[in-house]
Amino acid sequence: MAEKLQAPRGTFDVLPEDGGRRLALHGTTRDLLERAGYGFFDSPVFEDTEVFARGVGESTDIVSKEMFTFEDKGGRSLTLRPEGTAGVCRAYAEHGMHKLPQPVKLWYWGPFFRHEAPQAGRFRQFTQVGAEALGSDDPSLDADLILLLAELLERAGAKDVRLRLSSLGDAATRESYGAELKTYLRENEGELSDEVRGRIDANPLRAFDADHAGTRKVMEGAPLLLDRLAADDAEHFEAVRALLDAAGLGYELDPTLVRGLDYYTRTVFEFESGELGAQNALGGGGRYDGLVEKLGGPATAGVGWAAGIERILLAGDLAAERGARVFVSWTDDAAAAFAVVRAVRARGAHAEMEQAGRSLKGQLKQADRIGAAYVVLVGDGLQIKDMATGEQRSVADVDEAVEAVTG
Ligand code: HAM
Numbered sequence: 001m002a003e004k005l006q007a008p009r010g011t012f013d014v015l016p017e018d019g020g021r022r023l024a025l026h027g028t029t030r031d032l033l034e035r036a037g038y039g040f041f042d043s044p045v046f047e048d049t050e051v052f053a054r055g056v057g058e059s060t061d062i063v064s065k066e067m068f069t070f071e072d073k074g075g076r077s078l079t080l081r082p083e084g085t086a087g088v089c090r091a092y093a094e095h096g097m098h099k100l101p102q103p104v105k106l107w108y109w110g111p112f113f114r115h116e117a118p119q120a121g122r123f124r125q126f127t128q129v130g131a132e133a134l135g136s137d138d139p140s141l142d143a144d145l146i147l148l149l150a151e152l153l154e155r156a157g158a159k160d161v162r163l164r165l166s167s168l169g170d171a172a173t174r175e176s177y178g179a180e181l182k183t184y185l186r187e188n189e190g191e192l193s194d195e196v197r198g199r200i201d202a203n204p205l206r207a208f209d210a211d212h213a214g215t216r217k218v219m220e221g222a223p224l225l226l227d228r229l230a231a232d233d234a235e236h237f238e239a240v241r242a243l244l245d246a247a248g249l250g251y252e253l254d255p256t257l258v259r260g261l262d263y264y265t266r267t268v269f270e271f272e273s274g275e276l277g278a279q280n281a282l283g284g285g286g287r288y289d290g291l292v293e294k295l296g297g298p299a300t301a302g303v304g305w306a307a308g309i310e311r312i313l314l315a316g317d318l319a320a321e322r323g324a325r326v327f328v329s330w331t332d333d334a335a336a337a338f339a340v341v342r343a344v345r346a347r348g349a350h351a352e353m354e355q356a357g358r359s360l361k362g363q364l365k366q367a368d369r370i371g372a373a374y375v376v377l378v379g380d381g382l383q384i385k386d387m388a389t390g391e392q393r394s395v396a397d398v399d400e401a402v403e404a405v406t407g
Pocket of ligand 1: 310
């Protein structure tokens with residue numbers, strides 16, 4: 001026998017049992033986001049590497065360590081998308097979407113790729129759903145998006161969910177705060193982990209993310225960006241919070257919230273679940289007002305989020321949707337059984353027939369396995385068996401059979 005092959009490390013197959021739950025989540029998401037005016041968007045799973053290098057930021061883990069990058073035959077550097085926001089902004093600029101009525105609201109669902117160490121809830125190919133609103137800095141967009149993700153998680157049955165919220169201000173505030181933080185980190189260099197010390201210049205904010213005990217201690221006394229916001233950013237954040245408060249959504253103000261992507265300005269947030277272990281982030285996002293411009297488009301405000309489908313399914317109890325099922329049983333007349341199957345389906349109902357040569361007894365067992373509510377028995381005439389009551393009766397023709405099992 002030939003050697004059995006396996007899916008690559010950190011990837012997985014979706015088998016039908018899980019597939020049904022995914023489709024249910026897709027349906028819920030679509031319903032929720034389309035009702036809020038988000039239109040479905042899709043883009044290539046690979047982009048010019050430059051889109052992520054410029055968009056997500058060279059110093060981030062995602063760009064510096066985790067990208068699947070390859071050269072095409074023409075020597076161009078391409079990268080399997082590690083996230084969706086940079087591609088959305090590339091497309092906004094490329095298609096001149098600033099000429100459309102603003103804001104442009106898009107949602108997406110698809111595969112993303114990060115070369116991370118695989119563990120529970122962390123994969124090298126995973127699925128994200130995301131929503132992005134471009135072309136307006138209205139704080140109601142921030143609040144609306146956060147509430148939409150909260151509702152999605154609730155509808156998915158995600159348990160033990162908490163929301164962390166903060167604001168990063170604008171680029172100038174971040175710069176002067178960055179300088180202040182760097183000075184503070186330099187003053188306490190001796191207590192920091194090697195990794196954090198090595199990144200003081202490139203990305204001092206990441207020090208808030210560290211697990212290292214000495215670093216954590218130092219960070220307890222660190223200056224906070226939230227205390228340094230410029231007046232208009234503070235006002236923007238107040239407005240977002242007031243809308244969330246009015247909507248009754250609970251959150252924890254967390255001035256140390258650092259997202260692993262460089263493009264954020266103003267609002268940032270993350271939803272976590274206590275059900276998930278180490279990889280506890282269900283989804284997160286924030287505002288990225290300079291990103292379209294960085295990718296060659298006009299100055300454009302933007303805000304959005306993405307959430308991990310595999311993690312939502314792990315943390316939730318969403319069941320696959322299953323309508324009533326019909327099994328068509330036969331022994332001699334396959335064509336007659338086939339006609340019944342097609343007639344039932346034409347009425348919009350589910351129908352399957354025996355297709356593995358089972359005995360009559362085996363067929364009834366199979367009907368039970370698929371959870372059929374009715375079996376249509378095709379033999380000398382037609383009979384209907386109600387699987388719940390066990391009752392069996394004759395029907396005159398296919399129309400009456402179809403009526404009986406779909407009515
Ligand atoms: P992110 O926080 O990097 O944000 O990813 C969003 C979500 O994707 C995470 O919370 C997690 O559920 C899921 N995820 C990320 N990496 C993995 C992985 N290796 N395996 C399984 N799930 C994973 C972004 O990607 C931003 N683009 C979000 C955003 C949109 N910000 C503004 N707009």
